[in-house]
């Protein structure tokens with residue numbers, strides 16, 4: 331592999347404490363040097379990437395994606411998912427365990443890693459299930475799963491209801507040192523629910539999902555976490571109340587981190603009235619006040635990580651044949667007939683996110699909610715820390731050459747027909763965004779270059 335030099339970009343690396351014009355030299359898949367622009371003599375035979383006007387940042391890491399492989403090739407595969415990740419600027423993604431079969435054995439983890447190796451795109455970390463079959467009863471073999479490549483444990487998609495199981499899982503996590511990512515949902519309160527409980531659910535005539543469905547579970551789980559020594563990560567936090575509980579638990583020295591998704595910090599439940607199944611997820615889009623609480627928590631450090639919860643679904647799983655005409659996207663749906671409300675409640679949860687996350691996060695920067703360095707902390711440095719990827723999340727010499735080059739000025743319109751992901755389920759169709767990945771570099775190799 332030829333040495334690679336990224337010249338004249340604005341390097342933003344919060345871990346190294348750098349924000350300015352720097353050149354980056356990559357040799358043999360590692361950062362060889364990081365020096366103020368013009369200070370480095372390019373070695374013989376170097377390949378140069380002109381990064382003037384662009385941001386050069388440590389590769390973005392998404393700790394929460396669903397790649398549906400093995401098991402659901404009509405939704406996504408590891409190949410298409412990792413290519414979509416690279417196109418979105420992600421150099422590493424952590425793929426959740428709710429595949430078929432579930433990733434609860436080393437064989438499945440090894441299958442995922444093997445497919446990822448063939449993809450030549452972003453890196454994949456297999457997230458191990460916490461319990462066998464995601465059934466919430468018997469723990470997986472934590473050590474064997476770590477040995478096979480897991481660096482995070484989660485039954486995401488389903489909550490762990492049984493407290494005794496959770497206590498044992500925290501014990502394992504404390505021993506092994508990798509975090510457990512919790513999907514916080516009290517299912518007694520979410521049954522038949524389609525969207526946030528509030529004006530929108532009332533107007534549409536669908537069952538609402540109350541804030542308490544999240545808050546009750548976060549409260550219970552953090553109470554168990556305090557003193558357990560386990561690193562605990564709250565997935566896709568969506569409510570002001572949930573955020574307050576995280577703040578309180580930290581004061582009691584719980585080892586807790588949490589993530590927010592672009593859809594939860596960019597949209598409120600009014601988007602559900604327009605996009606219906608393509609704005610349906612668990613937890614649901616919340617109120618405007620919750621969105622503002624997420625913004626404050628992203629800025630003040632309560633939220634550690636931006637993660638996409640990329641959740642591809644085919645149109646049939648979203649019941650779009652029946653529901654699409656009711657949710658035209660350009661105006662609000664009206665009161666649904668009882669059987670349409672039931673169909674909506676049965677539509678699959680989740681939206682795709684890998685190819686829109688960076689543009690949406692940049693919107694926070696452009697609006698002044700967070701600065702660029704904070705965005706990189708949320709999307710690279712902290713995710714690397716959570717997964718204990720010591721050689722990632724920074725461009726300091728010796729780090730692994732996983733680099734995202736961002737064009738912060740490029741304006742584009744979200745068009746799901748152009749997604750590399752196999753699925754199109756997004757509520758951001760037609761949205762104008764500013765900023766996109768220009769180059770995604772993994773281990774010194776360009777795995778995605780935007781067509782200009």
Ligand SMILES: [Zn+2]
Pocket residue numbers: 486487488513565566612613
């Ligand atoms: Zn989840």
